Amino acid sequence: DWTPDSFIETTVAQLKEKLGDDKVVLGLSGGVDSTVAGVLLHQAIGKNLTCIFVDNGLLRKNEFESVLDSYKDMGLNVIGVDAKQKFWDDLKGITEPEEKRKIIGRDFIEVFDVEAHKIKDVKWLAQGTIYPDVIESVSVNGPSATIKSHHNVGGLPEKMNLKVVEPLNLLFKDEVRRVGKALNIKQELLGRHPFPGPGLGIRILSDVTPEKVRILQEADAIFINGLREWNLYDDVWQAGVMLLPVQSVGVMGDERTYENVVALRAVMSTDGMTADWVHLPYEFLAKVSNSIINKVRGINRVVYDISSKPPATIEWE
């Protein structure tokens, strides 16, 4: 019978056998899969595992620092790479969503490749690929993978000349969470909503600038922290804020304003393939809207997305 404990015992033994004294590099994203993969590998090979966490300048507010701290608390040997400026420079003036994805994916591979090869004698690239990703990459994935190119699986191994190890590639998401729990990984990390690899880059519906990233991070933090405070976070599968390329008229005191609109999105789903918008309480939406408009300079209007997938996708780009 499959249990998290038996899985951990067998997998750690297999990893020890397979990897011996070899050096291994793993890209951490702050998400559940790469975190669980990291902790498992750490149990198997300890210091021979080096993890890399890249700040692409498109993460949530304070996410880089706080996730890095949690990883260090777990004893992982993790290198945080601040590559914000590179991503922002390369995204300058780019508005087409697929082009943004390609640039973000390419930059990630470049940054990761450089950092990984600073590790002397590194032989293996570990990935947190889970079973549904394996199926996706042989493309039985319905519309979303073909409509939007998801960059987090492909590309990296070919470029890097490393052997690949994927300890979770037979597990489903719920099993990964159970393994994570048995490994004593904090619920705060295990229960995190999915977050797309291209991050806020595909939630800014126009060209990306550091200022737009800042505005969106502020609004997003108010929404997500609000969901936590109102105990709604775990009732939602994924939530986020979109910065629309629309300005609208408002009033502030005696002044006319002409500023940005953001859309809040919160969905229920099991696998992201279909999704329903969540009927969040009006009182909650009112609080979040007021708070965003009062606190985030540059936003004077908040709307709530009431579209389900299909036909609307979860992300707007």
Ligand code: XMP
């Ligand atoms: P859509 O917008 O296609 O999203 O309904 C379905 C799920 O996939 C995530 N998503 C991405 N994840 N790279 C990723 O790693 C991407 O380019 C990407 N695009 C969408 C989205 O956040 C949702 O969870």
